[in-house]
Amino acid sequence: MPQIVIENLFNLRINSTSVHRKVIEIIHENGIDWMHACGKKGRCTTCKIILTSGEENLSSPTKAELEFFRQGRLKPGERLACQAELPSGEIVVRVDKFNKFPHVHYSE
Numbered sequence: 001m002p003q004i005v006i007e008n009l010f011n012l013r014i015n016s017t018s019v020h021r022k023v024i025e026i027i028h029e030n031g032i033d034w035m036h037a038c039g040k041k042g043r044c045t046t047c048k049i050i051l052t053s054g055e056e057n058l059s060s061p062t063k064a065e066l067e068f069f070r071q072g073r074l075k076p077g078e079r080l081a082c083q084a085e086l087p088s089g090e091i092v093v094r095v096d097k098f099n100k101f102p103h104v105h106y107s108e
Helices: 023-029 065-069
Strands: 003-006 010-014 048-053 077-078 090-095
Touching: 003 023, 065 077
Parallel strands: 003 090
Antiparallel strands: 003 010, 048 077, 048 090
């Protein structure tokens, strides 16, 4: 079963019964606000996740992500939540300081 742990949201654990879903879809379906300025289309980096562990449990980077890596807008260990699928296993992520919402209380 796919699981997402968000470290700087007090180690919030999200379990999903769905497989091969985009990370951002799983997060939003569980009532958690996560930034996505381009409407989840892979055209910006506002939905970026910083992976602490579990990168091997995600789908391969998409064409959009590879372009952002090439441009230096994504670094190793970062993915777009709107592009990365979580087929199974667990990922541990963080919200980047530049992508935090002012109305959400973060643990760090």
